[in-house]
Amino acid sequence: MKNGLFSKMIAAFTIIISLSFVITSAFLSFWFQNYYLSQRRSQIVTEAQFVRNAAIQYFAGNISQDRLNDTLETLAEYLNPDIKADMFIMDGYGYVYATSNSEYYKLIGKQIVSKDIRDVRNGKMVENTDVYNKIFGKAVHTYEIPITYNGTFEGSIMINTSVNDIRHPLRRVYIIIWISAIFAIIAACFVIYYFSQKIIIKPLWEINSVARKIAKGEVDKRVDVKSEDEIGELAQSFNFMADSLEKVENNRREFISNVSHEIRSPITSIKGFIGGILDGIIPRDRERYYLSLTYDEINRLTRLVNDLLDLSSMEAGHLKLNIVKLNINEMIKNTVIKFETKINEKKLKVDVCFNSDDLYVLGDEDRINQVLTNLIDNAIKYVNDDGSVRISTKEKSNKAYISIYNNGPQINEEDFKHIWDRFYKSDKSRTTKMSTGLGLPIVRSILTQHGEDIHVENKKEGGVEFTFSLKLST
Ligand SMILES: Nc1ncnc2c1ncn2[C@@H]1O[C@H](COP(=O)(O)OP(=O)(O)O)[C@@H](O)[C@H]1O
Ligand SMILES: [Mg+2]
Incomplete structure (x- = not known):
């Protein structure tokens, strides 16, 4: 039984629980990723506002290009303390004016044409997720925000974050979600194991073992399960059945001992009388009398046997009534x-x-x-x-x-x-x-x-x- 019901139950419950946790975790991860990206997007929009101001200062000729680069660098560090973001300012054709990262000074004056330039020109913010970018040599998450000044399109701001850097905090959350799920699954399995052992398996095992003992003839054995659920009811019915089995068994024993007793006394008298006659202990003239007693005993035996046969065939239901x-x-x-x-x-x-x-x-x-x-x-x-x-x-x-x-x-x-x-x-x-x-x-x-x-x-x-x-x- 242990390997049957128990393992099936544990397997079924484990599958159900694992499935539900996996589905929940997947949803949670997906939701969190979306939430995180949308947070990031609104943060970027705010950042772009600062960058735009700096760019306008530059367009207006108020600050030099070096100053603009420095400003961008400060902004990039200040606004993105957790994730490193690179900022670029480009003109309407995608020629870089300034960047926050000194590594990319070599790109200044060069064109980084984005295929989305048309959308940007029309005043839309463009977001590209997880694209491998040849210029940067890595997968980046790119936001392009148009700069309009006095109603005309002046250029665009591009804010790049390495996909790896974005993924980093996400990954931490995923790990937390999935580790919790695994812990929950393991804990649930333990609880299931404990309860199914205690509530179902042990009582069933006990009923089973008592049933075997009763089958072997120990009809006085009873199940000791006191729970008030269906298993408890089963144990109770089982004990009722055992009670009636015990009663039947006792009746049977009593019946056999009664029958033997009833048969023994006439047989003993018959044996005594006939023995007495054969041995000559009974005088010849009394023989007839003792034979008649023997005859009575034999009649009694016959009656007893007939009655017993009648009773047993009636109780077995073999008797057909006419x-x-x-x-x-x-x-x-x-x-x-x-x-x-x-x-x-x-x-x-x-x-x-x-x-x-x-x-x-x-x-x-x-x-x-x-x-x-x-x-x-x-x-x-x-x-x-x-x-x-x-x-x-x-x-x-x-x-x-x-x-x-x-x-x-x-x-x-x-x-x-x-x-x-x-x-x-x-x-x-x-x-x-x-x-x-x-x-x-x-x-x-x-x-x-x-x-x-x-x-x-x-x-x-x-x-x-x-x-x-x-x-x-x-
Ligand atoms: N008419 C009766 N008056 C008094 N007791 C009776 C009567 N009929 C039966 N009994 C009682 O019931 C018992 C069982 O009867 P029964 O089964 O016919 O067995 P038996 O007649 O062989 O003794 C009798 O021993 C007797 O004590
Ligand atoms: Mg009678």
Whole structure:
């Protein structure tokens, strides 16, 4: 992950930031150059004013040529302390009269014709940027300003600055701009690095490593990310997922241990009985009795295995329901008849209360039979001897409600939460022989698959009532 997301993010951010700084710096440099040149231009115009005055003095014959040269030199130094500028005064045809720089005295009396002389003659100021000039042997930035005296064009002033000299202060500013940009880019990269590490990469890395641990079976591991952003939310959802994974894993362990336990006890008894018979410890005349006990245990095992298979196929959703029209009242009567022996043994009073003989509902016949059998079996099993059981059906808004009531001991609060759990038996000592603790989970699974519900109620007058619903057939 480190080399993937992290480097991609850093690269993307660095490119974005560098681009923006480069563009800003380029604009800034360009703007500054223009600003600097325009400042320079207005400075030159002011300078030209002084030079013009000196030239007019000369034209008027008030000062000598040497004096003019000296004046120009002083002006050039005084007005341009930072940048060396050379000044020339020329007549209308470009013949040099005077210059500020003694190096160029040899040009005096010579013609420096500028191709722009016509513009200058028309009274325009001409500016030439960065042109290589043969006379000066270097690239110069030239300003030519016309001199008019008493309304006539008398000549021109030329102020030259070496391009190198002009560039010098500009270059300093450029360096400052670009170095700041580079520093800003580097600083921004550090900040990005730090924050993306702290905000995204580290938490993601932690979630990833915890995910791997959970996959290896350490389901109690959790992510410790407390930020309140999306990553924090992700970590929270991840922990929720880990919680439910842990619950599933614990359920699975508990289930396996329950199943093993449930299977071990009948197998132990069967082994004991048969071992006793084989060893001759059990007297011959008691063999039959112990074989019948073994047979009961095998029946119990079979029931347990069948229930488990039912439950697991229902939970896996493999079970296909064959929904048909059923006469639920008739099914209830038939189921009660199946329990006749038990009812007689416990001397129970069993009532069925129907509004009519037939009540048609929709359901899978075998599965609904299983529901009825389990519930009626429970009612008979958990009611006291001489107690009573009442089964009733009623119709209400497109549904049939089937209630199975017995006046036995009520279910206490603790059991209420658990009776729908697999293998849950409230009174472990009393019911072990008869129960698997799978009856109610199976009932609920079947009804859930029918899209129906079941609930249990401790009745005020005593006793327990289970009620479930089924769709009425129209
Ligand atoms: N009619 C009932 N009256 C009282 N308790 C009941 C009744 N039906 C179920 N229970 C309680 O619910 C538990 C779970 O029932 P069940 O899943 O059918 O398992 P089993 O019948 O094998 O014990 C029972 O152990 C019992 O404590
Ligand atoms: Mg049961």
